[in-house]
Amino acid sequence: MxxxxxxxxxxxxxxxxxxxxxxxxxxxxxxxxxxxxxxxxxxxxxxxxxxxxxxxxxxxxxxxxxxxxxxxxxxxxPPPMFHKPPPRQFLLIMIALALCVFLASLDQIIVSTSIPAITREYNSLNDIAWLGTSYMMTSTAFQPLYGKVSDIFGRKMTVLFANTVFLLGSAISGWATSMIMLIVGRAVAGIGAGGLMAMVFIIMSDMLDMRERGKYIGMVSGIFSLSSVIGPLLGGAFADHATWRWSFWINLPVGAISTAFIAFNLDLPTPAGSFSEKIKRVDFYGSFLLLASVMLLLLPLSWGGNKYDWNSGIIIGLLIAGFAVAIIFVLVEWKIPNEPILPIHLFKIRNIKATYSSVFFSGMAFFGIIFYLPIYFQVILGESATIGGLETVPFVFGIVISSVGSGIWVMKKGTFAFFPAVGNFIFMGATALCILFKETTPRVVTVFVLMLCGLGVGLTYQAYTVSVQSAVKPKYMATVTASIQFVRSLGQVFGIAIVGSVFNNKLEESLLLSFPLSPGRDILRVMQDYGFIKTFSELDQAAIYRSFVHGIHYAFYCSVAFCALSFLAACFIEHKELKTRKDMDKPEITIDMA
Known part of the structure; x- marks a missing residue:
């Protein structure tokens, strides 16, 4: 029978x-x-x-x-309905989204090479750190809010709001008449930039099915990496040949083009309901607690080891307060709002936990590399800021190749789960090779190693986003997409703080050992003013360069450790079937033989 x-x-x-x-x-x-x-x-x-x-x-x-x-x-x-516009309209929208990512990521780093000119004009060296801190804090803190806000008010209105706020902040910064006004402008621009970074991936996910997303996410991720190279070059060129204000004014015409393209071409459904009804759906308690916890954590991470010692009372107090508010945020999100910013029950899902963990450590490793490679090229090899920036082009080139290539693979094959683990393994091995960099390392070796780093990083970008989107129901898509950008940014901030602390400590230790008789610890001045190195004899310069190599190697050790943790977390990402429109239109027949 x-x-x-x-x-x-x-x-x-x-x-x-x-x-x-x-x-x-x-x-x-x-x-x-x-x-x-x-x-x-x-x-x-x-x-x-x-x-x-x-x-x-x-x-x-x-x-x-x-x-x-x-x-x-x-x-x-996948989401039950995709709203992909006609080809011409889709092209204009993608150009606008690419410009959004480019400007938001460019603004994060372009100001770094303009700092000397800004300090000369305002004579406010003590406040200069706030130019980066204010932008970083607001852009990171507001990112996760945009996902739920776009669910309530609609994608188009939310991204236009973010674009407008970003341009307003850029205008305030460009026409600033004091350092305080400039810092405020940077903070306002950060609020908009956080929304741009989140909304770009949310809008692409609304227009494209699961398989198509990988290719376009890879392209946009390559633009994000490209801006990290172009930013310092543009900032330096503006400061040297025009005015540092162009570092902010450049956002206005480009951002206006992006805003116009979105306003006249993006046509996604708008949620029903009056404005007052939508306001009532906003999770104000969760929003306030999230913003407070992120800022309380980012301030000590920015100040530690620079403005204050890590063991100072204000640093320890802010960290304790930040973690305490974060715990309260989790409890509130778990019990109180009907539509929480970040539903806690999502963290029961394996791919959510594994992906967010891997993204966090990957962000730490990425900025551990990207911040200290320019120091290697400019200080140890003695190259100019322009040439030092160009030296990182192989890194960006590798990211573009692998991110676009892996996106095409996902589109054709529908598989993605192995990319984060493979990418982090390659990134870990390439970062370990960076530890071999010395004063005499041939240029061909640095090009090869940096391209290998980029290939590893690029394999993970689109796979992370697809991983979390495929693991949840459509109504949570915007939330998890915005949150993954937030987790990556948070990891980058932690990475900068930890790696920077290790680098400074090891550099200081090596310098003091190499120059034990240096009066009044004058030798430590080279840590703040790299040009001061040239005042020493050639023999002493060689010892200083060895100390910098020693410190940078420890920065790379940290990045290797972060890559290893990211790789371990990525190994727990499991496969989810990625359906196309054609798959969803076909009846699915399953035969179970008992």
Whole structure:
């Protein structure tokens, strides 16, 4: 006697509503029994207008297939409706999104080479650190808020708001008449920049199905990396040949183009409801607590080892306060709001936990490399800021190649889970090779190693985003997409603080050992003013360069450790099926032989 059970499931391009009708037929013969169940469903009206989800589907054995209490249920299903515009309109939108990413990431680093000119004009050296800190704090803190806000008010309105705020901050910075006004402008620009970084990936996810996203996310990620090279070059050129204010004014025409393209071409559904109804849905408690915790944590990470010692009371107090507020935030999000900024139950999902952990440590490793490679080229090899910036081009070139290539792979094959682990393993090995860099390292070696670093980093970019998006239901897509940018930024901040502290301590230790008789610790001046090295004899300069090499090697040791942690976390990312539009239009037939 044998029996066959055949499940026939028909899935439309939208979510299936609860089963309305089930029919069962039993056909008996001498040795065959057939049981068949048919489900009927109807399409939802789209993700932005609300998606109805099945309560439960029963297979032929009477066992539930879906469990709505499990946030991972239906996790591999893409959003029920994609809104990809016609080719010309899509091209203009993608250009606008690319410009958004370029400007937001460019503004993060372009000011670094303008600092000497700014300090000369305002004679305010003590406040100069706030130019980077104010932008970094607001851009990082506001990123996770934009995901939920875009669910409530709509993608188009949210990204236009972010663009407008960013341009307003750039205008304030460009026409600043004092250091305080400049710092305020940078903080305002950061609020907008955080939204731009988050909304770009959310909008692409609304327009593209799971497989298509990888290719375009890879392209945009390459633009993000390119700006890290162009930024210092542009900032230095403006400061030397025009005015440092062009570092901010350049955002205005480019940002205006981006805003116009989005305003006239982006056409995504707007959630229903009046403005007052939408305001009531905003999680103000969670927003305030998240902003407070992030700022309380970022301030000591920015000040530690620079303005204050790490063991000072203000640094320790701010860190304790930051972690305490973060715990309160988690408790509030868990129990109070109906629509939390970051639903805590999502962290039960394996891919969410593994991906966020890997992204955090990858961000730490990335900035550990990108911040100290210019020091190697400019201080140890004695190259100009322009040439030193160009030396990192192989790194960016590697990112572009692998991010676009892996995106095409995802589009064609539908697999992504192995990319984060492979990418971090390559990045870890290449970073370990950076430890071999010395004063006499041939240029061909540095080019090869940096390209290898870029290849490793690029493999992870699009896979991380696809990993979290494929692990949750459509209604959480914007939330997890915005959060992954937030986690990456937070990792970068922690990486800068930790690696910077290790580098400074090891450099100081090596300098004091090499120059034990230096009066009044004058030798430590070279840590703040690299040009001071040229005042020493050639023999002493060689010893100073060896000390810098020693310190940079320890910075790379830290990055290797962070890469290893990121690799371990990435090994726990599991595969999720990535469906295309064609797959979703076909009936899915599963045969289970018992």
């Amino acid at each position: 044998s029996s066959s059970h055949i499940d026939v499931k028909t899935s439309a391009a939208a979510a299936i509503v609860p089963s309305q009708k089930q029919q069962e037929f039993d056909v008996s013969s001498s040795n065959t029994s057939l049981s068949e169940k048919t489900q009927q469903g109807e399409s939802s009206i789209g993700q932005d207008q609300g998606t109805q989800e099945p309560e439960e589907t029963i297979d032929v054995k009477g066992e539930p297939i879906h469990d709505l209490d499990n946030p991972e249920a239906d996790s591999a299903t």
